[in-house]
Amino acid sequence: MTALTISPDLATTLRNARRVAALTGAGISAESGVPTFRDAQTGLWAQYRPEELATPEAFQRHPQLVWDWYAWRRNLVAKAEPNAGHRALVELEQRVPAFTLITQNVDGLHRRAGSRRVLELHGNLFRTRCFAEGIVVDNWANTGGVPPRCPHCGAWLRPDVVWFGEMLPEAVLREAEEATVRCDVFFSIGTSTLVYPAAELPFAALRGGATVVEINPQPTPLSQQAHYSLRGAAGEVLPTLLAAVWGRGGAD
Numbered sequence: 001m002t003a004l005t006i007s008p009d010l011a012t013t014l015r016n017a018r019r020v021a022a023l024t025g026a027g028i029s030a031e032s033g034v035p036t037f038r039d040a041q042t043g044l045w046a047q048y049r050p051e052e053l054a055t056p057e058a059f060q061r062h063p064q065l066v067w068d069w070y071a072w073r074r075n076l077v078a079k080a081e082p083n084a085g086h087r088a089l090v091e092l093e094q095r096v097p098a099f100t101l102i103t104q105n106v107d108g109l110h111r112r113a114g115s116r117r118v119l120e121l122h123g124n125l126f127r128t129r130c131f132a133e134g135i136v137v138d139n140w141a142n143t144g145g146v147p148p149r150c151p152h153c154g155a156w157l158r159p160d161v162v163w164f165g166e167m168l169p170e171a172v173l174r175e176a177e178e179a180t181v182r183c184d185v186f187f188s189i190g191t192s193t194l195v196y197p198a199a200e201l202p203f204a205a206l207r208g209g210a211t212v213v214e215i216n217p218q219p220t221p222l223s224q225q226a227h228y229s230l231r232g233a234a235g236e237v238l239p240t241l242l243a244a245v246w247g248r249g250g251a252d
């Protein structure tokens, strides 16, 4: 159990909020056993830095190696289950008149938990995209170690995730920015707030006049400026916060 106390002012602000947005990062999936980005390189893959594998150039040079790395991550995530933090965000979507969930995670755990509207800024591990033409291909045959081929043009299929040096999906980012500047309360949960442009969103929310709440066991570049910095694991802090606002029991 967490010893965290929620300020009555924050509880009132959230209870009265019409529009709420939340940005999540790898930290929200940590309690599901999915290692955070900066802890992810373990075992077999410890010798590689993510920056050496998550690039179009790396895929071009070593398609099989990069495909294998993502297959390993996909397996890890497939075995994981959403945790109390993911579930609390499902409840928040049900409680708040207009709620936008923005995630940097590619693990799909928010949707598996039951969140209905999720803006995936960095794509999704379980989809693929043609490396030549960019067409998204949802149904692809598992070919073991070798990347599958595009059914339309025969080029390699790559994971439909954003790699270093690539642009974020434009329409998704625009929707996230709009929700950010219009919201009354903005949550930044389990993200190191280091990777742009996602890291810009909490600061845009501050400029837009929102109450900004950070949930993270560690300080980040946002902590000093956030109105509330709740130090702890998302799976503990979020249920405690929701209970303080709406009482125990949840909406489900």
Ligand code: OAD
Pocket: 024, 025, 026, 027, 028, 030, 031, 036, 037, 038, 039, 054, 104, 105, 122, 162, 163, 164, 189, 190, 191, 192, 193, 194, 195, 215, 216, 217, 218, 220, 232, 233, 234, 235
């Ligand atoms: P990081 O791995 O950079 O940061 C994870 C954050 O989660 C850290 O600040 C931890 O302190 C925090 N954390 C750990 N356990 C937590 C818990 N139980 N509850 C809450 N917070 C916890 O992950 P991201 O910020 O998501 O981009 O990284 C951003 C992007 O960098 C990723 O999406 C990825 C990477 O480059 C792409 O792949 C394009």
